Amino acid sequence: MPRLTLKGLGKAYGPLKVVDNVDLTLEEGEFVSLLGPSGCGKTTTLRMIAGFIEPTEGSITMNGEVLSAPGAVLPPERRRMSMIFQSYAIWPNMTVAENVGFGLKLQKLPGAEVKARIGRILEVVKMSHLADRYPAELSGGQQQRVALARAIVVQPSVLLLDEPLSNLDANLREEMRFEIRRLHDEFRITTVYVTHDQAEAMATADRIAVMNAGRIEQVDAPHLIYTRPRTRFVAAFIGRTNLLEGRLANGEIGLDGFALRAAQLGGAVPDSARPILLSVRPQSMALHRTPPVAREGHPLLPATVSQRTYLGESWDYVVRPQESGLQLRVTAPPLQVHEVGEKVWLEFDPQQIAVVN
Amino acid sequence: MTDSAAILAKPAALEARRSGLLRRLRYLEPSNLLWVLLVAALLFLVAVPIGKLLIVSFEEQGTGAFTLSNYATAYGRARYLEALGNSLMLGALSSLFSVVFAVPMAWAVSRTDMPGKGFTWAMVMGAFIMPPYLGAVGWILLAGPNSGFLNQAWSWLTGIEAPLVNVYSFTGLALVIALHSFPLIFIFVKSALDLISSEMEDAANILGAGTLTAMRKVTLPLVWPAVLGGIIVVFLETVALFGTPAIIGIPARINVVTTQLWQFFEYPVRVEVAAAYAMPLLLITIGMIAVQKLLLARKGFVSQTGKGGERRPIRLGGWRWALLGYCVFVGALSVLMPLAVLLQASFAKAWGRGLSFSNLTLDNYAYLLFRHEMALTSIWNTLWFSAAAATAAVIIAVLVAYIVARRLVPFGSALGFLAMAPFVIPGIVMAIGFYAAYAAPPVALYGTALIIILAFTARFLPIAFANSSAAVRAVHPEMEEASRILGGGRLLTIRRITAPLISRSLIGGWLIVFIVASRELSAAVFLVGPRTRTMAVLLYDLSEAGNFEVLAAFGGLLLAITLVLVAIGMKLAGRDFMLRRN
Numbered sequence: 001m002p003r004l005t006l007k008g009l010g011k012a013y014g015p016l017k018v019v020d021n022v023d024l025t026l027e028e029g030e031f032v033s034l035l036g037p038s039g040c041g042k043t044t045t046l047r048m049i050a051g052f053i054e055p056t057e058g059s060i061t062m063n064g065e066v067l068s069a070p071g072a073v074l075p076p077e078r079r080r081m082s083m084i085f086q087s088y089a090i091w092p093n094m095t096v097a098e099n100v101g102f103g104l105k106l107q108k109l110p111g112a113e114v115k116a117r118i119g120r121i122l123e124v125v126k127m128s129h130l131a132d133r134y135p136a137e138l139s140g141g142q143q144q145r146v147a148l149a150r151a152i153v154v155q156p157s158v159l160l161l162d163e164p165l166s167n168l169d170a171n172l173r174e175e176m177r178f179e180i181r182r183l184h185d186e187f188r189i190t191t192v193y194v195t196h197d198q199a200e201a202m203a204t205a206d207r208i209a210v211m212n213a214g215r216i217e218q219v220d221a222p223h224l225i226y227t228r229p230r231t232r233f234v235a236a237f238i239g240r241t242n243l244l245e246g247r248l249a250n251g252e253i254g255l256d257g258f259a260l261r262a263a264q265l266g267g268a269v270p271d272s273a274r275p276i277l278l279s280v281r282p283q284s285m286a287l288h289r290t291p292p293v294a295r296e297g298h299p300l301l302p303a304t305v306s307q308r309t310y311l312g313e314s315w316d317y318v319v320r321p322q323e324s325g326l327q328l329r330v331t332a333p334p335l336q337v338h339e340v341g342e343k344v345w346l347e348f349d350p351q352q353i354a355v356v357n
Numbered sequence: 358m359t360d361s362a363a364i365l366a367k368p369a370a371l372e373a374r375r376s377g378l379l380r381r382l383r384y385l386e387p388s389n390l391l392w393v394l395l396v397a398a399l400l401f402l403v404a405v406p407i408g409k410l411l412i413v414s415f416e417e418q419g420t421g422a423f424t425l426s427n428y429a430t431a432y433g434r435a436r437y438l439e440a441l442g443n444s445l446m447l448g449a450l451s452s453l454f455s456v457v458f459a460v461p462m463a464w465a466v467s468r469t470d471m472p473g474k475g476f477t478w479a480m481v482m483g484a485f486i487m488p489p490y491l492g493a494v495g496w497i498l499l500a501g502p503n504s505g506f507l508n509q510a511w512s513w514l515t516g517i518e519a520p521l522v523n524v525y526s527f528t529g530l531a532l533v534i535a536l537h538s539f540p541l542i543f544i545f546v547k548s549a550l551d552l553i554s555s556e557m558e559d560a561a562n563i564l565g566a567g568t569l570t571a572m573r574k575v576t577l578p579l580v581w582p583a584v585l586g587g588i589i590v591v592f593l594e595t596v597a598l599f600g601t602p603a604i605i606g607i608p609a610r611i612n613v614v615t616t617q618l619w620q621f622f623e624y625p626v627r628v629e630v631a632a633a634y635a636m637p638l639l640l641i642t643i644g645m646i647a648v649q650k651l652l653l654a655r656k657g658f659v660s661q662t663g664k665g666g667e668r669r670p671i672r673l674g675g676w677r678w679a680l681l682g683y684c685v686f687v688g689a690l691s692v693l694m695p696l697a698v699l700l701q702a703s704f705a706k707a708w709g710r711g712l713s714f715s716n717l718t719l720d721n722y723a724y725l726l727f728r729h730e731m732a733l734t735s736i737w738n739t740l741w742f743s744a745a746a747a748t749a750a751v752i753i754a755v756l757v758a759y760i761v762a763r764r765l766v767p768f769g770s771a772l773g774f775l776a777m778a779p780f781v782i783p784g785i786v787m788a789i790g791f792y793a794a795y796a797a798p799p800v801a802l803y804g805t806a807l808i809i810i811l812a813f814t815a816r817f818l819p820i821a822f823a824n825s826s827a828a829v830r831a832v833h834p835e836m837e838e839a840s841r842i843l844g845g846g847r848l849l850t851i852r853r854i855t856a857p858l859i860s861r862s863l864i865g866g867w868l869i870v871f872i873v874a875s876r877e878l879s880a881a882v883f884l885v886g887p888r889t890r891t892m893a894v895l896l897y898d899l900s901e902a903g904n905f906e907v908l909a910a911f912g913g914l915l916l917a918i919t920l921v922l923v924a925i926g927m928k929l930a931g932r933d934f935m936l937r938r939n
Contacts, residue, residue, distance in 0.1 A: 050842055076841040083842040089835035093857045102853075103843035154843060 003028045003063060003190050004049070004158055010057030010214075011044050018044045020214035021058070026158075029188040031181075032219075033205035035195055037237070041214040042194045046160055049192060050083055051076035062157065082156035084164045088147045090135040096122070096146050097131040103154035121153040124183070141172045148180070152187060161193040165200060177203045198238055202226075210234045227281075228354050235279035235356045242280040242328050243356070253278070257301070257324030264297040264350040277356045282331040284352030287317065287338060288345040295347075303328075303346040305338045319346055392766045395757055399775040402753075402815040406790030407639075407782060413793040414632035430627075431634035440612040441637060447531055447602070447613060448592040454535030455591045456584060458687050459542035465684060467550035468576070470670040471677045473684065480688030485540035486923055487692060488876040488893065489533075490600030491912045494900060495695025496533045497605065498702055498909075500524035504709045506698060525609035534601050536691035538594050542587030549583035550576070555669045568671065582652055589649045593642050597783030599879035600893070604900050614638055615785050615879065622883055628793055635786045643781045696916075702909035721910035731895055732911065736918070739875050739892040742806060746813035747821075747870035751863055753814070754821035755829070759855075762829045773822070780819035787816050788883040796884075804886025812880050817870045824866030828859040861929065868926040872919055892918075 004026040011019040019041040026032050034042040047053045049060055051073055060068040067074045082103065090099055097118050104114040122128045125145040135143055144164065151159055161180070165173045181204045184191055195201050201208045202222040209219040212233045218225060229235035235243060246253040246260070248269060253260045253276065260278075262269040270276060287305075294300055306327065307318040315332040330346070338344055417424040431437060465471040466478065484492075499507050500522040511521035523529055553576060561571040599615040606616055614637070621631040673680065702708035703721055710716045725732040754776060760766055761773040779787060791812045795802040802808035832855055840850040878893040885894050892915050899908040 050838075052838060052841075075846070076838070077844045077846050079842070080844070081842055083839065085835040085839060087833050087835045089833060089839035091836060091839070091854055091858070102840065102845075106844040106849075150839075150843070160842070 003030075004192075005061045006045070006049070006058065007061070008058035009045065009048060009055055009060060011041070011048060011053060012056045017214050019048070019055075022211075022214075022216050024209055024216060024219065026190055026192065029190055031184050031191040031193065031204060031206045033193040033195060033201035033208045034211055035198060035201040035208050035238075036211035038196055040211040042196075042211050043162055045211070046162055046192060046194045049158070050081060050160055051079050079158075080154075080156055081158045081160060082151035082154050083160040083162065084147045084151050086163045086166060088143045088164075088167075090138075090143050090146050090150075092135050095132050095134055096127060096138070099135070099146055100150045100153055103150065107154065117153055121149045124152075124186070125149045125179075140168055141176065144168065144172075144176055145179075148183060152183060152189065155187075156189060159189045159191045161191065163195055164193075165195070165197070173197075173200070180204050210237065212237070227352065229279055229356055230354075231357050232277060235354065240282055240329060242282070242326075244278045244280055244326065245275050246278055247275055255324075256326050257321055258299055260299060260348065260350055260353065261297055265353050265355060269355050279354045279356050280328070280348070281352060282316070282329045284349045285328065285330045286347045286349075287319065287330055287332050287336065288347060289338075289342075291345050292347065297350055299348045299350075301346045301348075303344055305340050305342045305344060308338065308340055310334075319344060321346060391756065392760060392769070392772070395753065395760070395772055396775075398753055399757075399772065402811060402818065403775055403778050403782075406787065406794045406815070407778075409794035410632050410635065410639075410786065410790035413629050414636065416629055418627065418629050427629045427633040430630045436612065437617060437634065440614055440617040443527075443611060444596045444614040444638075445641075447527070447534070448595040450528070450531035451534040451538060451595045452588045452591045454532055455539040455542050456588060458535060458539035458691075459587065460546055460584060461680065462539075462684050462687060463543045463546035463550060464572075464576075465680045467547045468671050469673050469677060469680065471673065471680045471684070473681050477681075477684040477688065480684065480692050481540045481543050483688070483692035483696075484537055486872065486919055487537065487696070488600070488878075488912075488915065488919075489537040489598065490604055490878060490893070490896065490900070491699065491916065492537050492691070492695050493533050493601040493604045494905070494908060494912060495699045496524045496529070496536075498698040498708060498905060499694055500529065524605060527609075527611055530602065530605050530609065530611060533605060534595050534598060535591075536687075537601075538591045539687070539691070541590050541594070542584065545583040545587035545590070546580050549580040551668075553579055553668075558671075585652055586649050589645050593645055593783070596641065597638060597785055597879065599785055599882060600897065603897065618785060618789065619882070628789065631789050632793060635783075635789055638783050639781075639786050642783055646781045699909045699912055702906050703913045704910075705906055708905050708909070721906045722914075724907060725911055725914065729907075731890055732914075734888070735890045735892050735895040736914065738806070738889055739915075740918075742809050742813060742889075742891060743871045743874035745810045746817065746874050747867045749810070749814040750818050750821040750870050751825065751867045754818060754866070755825040755859070755863060758822060758826040758829045759851075762826065763834065773826070776822040777819050779815050779817075782816075784816050784877065784880040785883070788812055788880040791815075791880075792883055803884075804889060806889050809881060809884050809889055809891070812884055813874045813877060816877070816880050817874055820873065821866050821870050824862060824869065825859070828862035828866070829855075831862075832858045864929050865926060868922055868929075872922050872926075875919065875922075876915065 006022050006024045009019060009022040009024075010017060022041075022045060024032070034045060036042050044053060048055050048068060051068060054070065054073045055068050056070055058069075059066055062079075066072070067079060091102075094102070100121060101114050101118045104117060109117075118131070119128070122131055125148055127142065127145050127149060130138065130142065135146065138146065147164070164180070165176050168176060177200055180193075184204070193201070193204055205222060207219055208222055208225050210217045210225060210233070217231045218229065218234045220228070220230075225234065225238055229238060229241075232243065235241050244255055246255040248254075248262060251262050253262050253265075253269070255278075265278075291300065301321040301324075303319040303321040305317055306320050309316040312334070314334060315336060315338075317330045317332060317338060319328055319330055320326065321328070328346070332338075414427055415423055415425070417426070462477060462481065466474050471477075497505070499505050500520075502508065502520045502523045502525060505520070505522070505524065507522055508520040512518055524533065557575055557579070558568075558571045561575045562568075566574060596614065599619065602611070602613045602616050603619065605611075606613060614634070618631050618634060621627045621634060698708075704718060705716050706718045706720070707716065757772045757776045761769045782790075791808060792803075794800070795808055795811070797803065802811075836854055836858065837850050840854045841847070845853065875891075876893055877891075878897060881891050881894050882897060885891065890898070892911070896908065896911055896915065899911060902908075
């Protein structure tokens with residue numbers, strides 16, 4: 001039975017639609033990330049789930065019970081959810097243990113159990129030795145762990161995270177990413193995680209909902225979001241890509257100067273006369289100094305290197321196929337060095353090319 | 358809010374049939390009711406007295422018929438117009454003196470390696486918390502033309518009979534006022550200087566400017582808006598000041614607006630004329646505050662890059678001792694010397710006989726505490742009026758601040774505006790407004806404690822509001838949301854999370870209001886009755902009687918009470934809780 005359902009959810013401030021017709025269903029124990037650029041409505045969506053914002057359209061239901069609808073919003077304190085905030089919102093006037101125990105005490109649990117559960121969760125987040133500290137005496141990462149413990153210890157029906165790592169430095173962010181995923185694997189709490197950082201979403205989520213301009217563009221597992229982007233926005237927002245326009249004719253997609261066999265592309269190709277858009281990831285092409293052995297369905301084009309950038313983990317080349325006006329970004333391993341102006345052979349892997357709308 | 362679950366459980370069809378009115382009633386949360394109450398309180402405290410002041414100025418005494426004769430009377434005599442001119446000149450002169458006192462001190466404390474910064478800070482603080490009229494009494498003892506200590510010392514040293522300094526002069530009056538208002542400019546300028554990083558000056562240095570050129574071309578222009586803002590505030594404080602002009606100006610026959618207003622209140626009370634005569638004070642204040650807002654809003658002046666850029670003190674070499682000498686000089690004039698002579702006089706049988714064992718007595722204090730009919734009552738009055746006013750002001754202020762900051766009701770900012778409005782109303786004008794609105798029947802509050810408490814509450818509401826609003830805004834809304842999502846309702850959240858987080862600053866705000874209310878003279882002097890005299894008013898009465906030993910002893914008591922409160926405040930709310938700029 002699906003736990004949390006957003007149906008036609010919308011929020012408008014006057015004529016401005018911040019969230020527009022969002023449909024999303026979370027299964028029990030699922031971890032979904034709302035990913036999108038700033039201003040795409042992801043935080044508003046999250047705050048509607050929490051009950052801090054009243055929707056102007058649609059509804060939010062939990063196991064069939066309506067939590068939010070226009071004019072009827074169950075207040076946040078009655079939703080049995082918990083949330084981790086961008087500012088952590090650790091109460092500076094309480095110790096770590098008091099912060100963590102706050103929600104438990106509100107549930108009127110017996111003192112002994114409160115104490116036991118605080119102890120257990122602090123162990124899980126490796127903060128036991130700091131239980132009596134005040135937040136001002138903690139580092140940013142430690143405060144983050146307190147926020148995590150405080151949110152998880154109440155065993156919420158849904159855990160909400162609002163850009164929880166954006167105030168941490170890069171190393172700590174990576175560490176906390178795995179920590180959040182580890183805690184989810186341990187407790188299997190249904191989770192909604194808002195972020196603008198795709199690496200964060202990829203590392204933590206079971207499914208990613210990419211949002212843009214108030215709408216959900218695509219909901220899929222992280223690797224499908226990357227390899228099978230369904231819209232132009234998703235293809236361009238997640239990772240880097242080359243967007244090529246082509247036309248379908250006789251089972252072949254004609255591009256500028258060459259063609260690909262439609263049947264060999266990963267995913268279905270819409271059968272229409274309109275131009276179709278292909279997303280070709282820089283990793284889905286290879287560069288060769290001499291023509292390699294031709295493989296069935298892997299088009300091979302002569303091309304010229306026009307720019308190059310060394311990024312440490314890889315080379316980023318811009319190549320121009322001959323008899324074509326296209327400029328393609330291609331990624332190559334660090335040892336594969338080509339000079340600008342060099343003639344190369346460009347090989348496509350149709351399996352990795354996605355058709356986008 | 359509590360019934361939303363019940364509504365949620367109802368069938369959708371029924372829900373849809375609910376009329377718009379019912380739905381709106383459901384949203385009439387307690388906070389909306391509170392909003393209505395607060396609007397009523399603010400109208401009562403702020404809008405009605407000022408409105409009444411305006412109306413009364415056009416009313417004929419007794420009949421209430423419309424007339425312009427009050428204005429004709431108020432501006433029809435050269436003496437009254439001269440008082441207006443005197444006030445403006447006095448304001449300008451004390452602002453000038455204040456700048457001369459404050460700016461070098463602020464620069465020294467903020468930017469240089471001058472020693473004795475703690476001492477300088479203490480002197481500024483002392484000048485700030487010492488009631489101006491006490492300083493005025495001190496300076497009468499120091500610089501009275503015949504018997505003042507400075508003049509006595511001068512003629513003893515040189516044999517010249519003519520006095521060196523005379524406090525009963527226009528310059529003397531302006532100087533004494535400036536010695537207690539310069540801390541305002543100090544606070545403004547120091548906080549502006551604190552925001553300028555050394556890199557600003559480094560950037561000028563690297564392009565070839567020396568220390569002095571960098572200061573002249575870069576540092577000072579950057580703090581110029583702060584200096585100007587400080588000048589405006591001191592100017593307004595001065596023209597609205599009653600105590601010092603009354604104590605020094607009346608014997609010196611220097612008439613200013615506030616002392617003239619006081620004379621309109623002498624029997625027979627002509628409140629209508631006073632109202633008409635108070636209008637320029639109100640208009641000048643509103644106008645100057647508007648000018649200040651405009652000046653400070655101009656872009657390009659403010660270099661508030663916030664953090665970034667280290668701050669190094671400028672090395673002054675030998676000059677730092679010269680600068681310290683200047684700070685000590687100002688501190689001596691404003692705090693040490695007046696305080697010393699006041700204390701001496703308070704323990705003396707006759708203050709003019711100087712320090713000697715035979716002149717020593719505790720009788721001045723004993724007389725006040727055990728034999729004077731009003732002294733103890735006035736101390737008690739002062740304490741409880743101030744406490745009541747501070748409590749009322751902080752409660753109203755924190756409710757308004759919370760509602761405004763959390764946007765709990767539409768048009769909440771109108772509340773904030775009302776709460777800040779007394780800021781542009783001089784205390785003396787406020788008092789006349791209260792007198793006009795509430796002294797006479799049907800309200801008939803004249804001579805009651807309530808009218809003084811209400812006037813104090815209204816007068817110091819902006820201080821409490823600025824303080825509360827900063828406190829509430831410092832609590833991130835997510836702090837409250839974190840509690841709510843874990844199951845805490847709004848009220849529980851306010852009690853368990855918000856209240857503990859803001860309580861310290863609220864106590865600080867309460868103490869500030871208490872302290873300024875306990876020494877407030879200009880609002881009180883118009884509203885006290887025979888049984889509701891406060892210490893400040895009684896002190897003024899004593900000064901009219903001319904018994905300086907008893908007067909000094911009473912000042913000592915007032916100062917002791919203030920110091921205890923300041924000490925409590927520093928303990929609870931931090932060292933600079935009174936001097937923070939907000």
